Amino acid sequence: GAVVSQHPSWVICKSGTSVKIECRSLDFQATTMFWYRQFPKQSLMLMATSNEGSKATYEQGVEKDKFLINHASLTLSTLTVTSAHPEDSSFYICSASKTGVVDTQYFGPGTRLTVL
């Protein structure tokens, strides 16, 4: 058990458009999900913490109006990159913690975003 999926696995879009990435916990409920970004040959950097039913908490330097996060249910969080630009091209990875289990996170397979 404890599978996290992401959709799409990759996306190419034009500059100025918006892209939505979904993160789903398939077989468990996740009160908290996390969004990370990874640029080529770099490590994962936390973007925001997403809590079901409340506003996301963004890390310093991450624009909340540009990266919209919605966690409307216990199994789904979405990240929308608004007005995407080439510098937003990156690998976006989500993770989820089981409700009530605090020290283990389950990672999705990631979404490769390329903005032309």
Place this chain on the structure above:
Amino acid sequence: SQQGEEDPQALSIQEGENATMNCSYKTSINNLQWYRQNSGRGLVHLILIRSNEREKHSGRLRVTLDTSKKSSSLLITASRAADTASYFCAYNRNQAGTALIFGKGTTLSVSS
């Protein structure tokens, strides 16, 4: 930055040799985890060591943790070409249940 540091940044070895990667961190932790990432792919969880543990084994993996030095090491014994990947340490920022802070990673290349 709270990001952990790892060394070496890159490591090239021959099959059968051992590979050691080190991670240093800056905050108090509840546990420290190691992940593997093949190029362009998702993360694979390798092992978790709690703050009250000093050493842990899992197959060919051995992890140590020294909380006084805020450091951890990952040893892969008898490496294989399939071990070629990037390896990251990660820890909770302040307390369990919060987001993970990742180290900068070590890129391991194992040649046959």
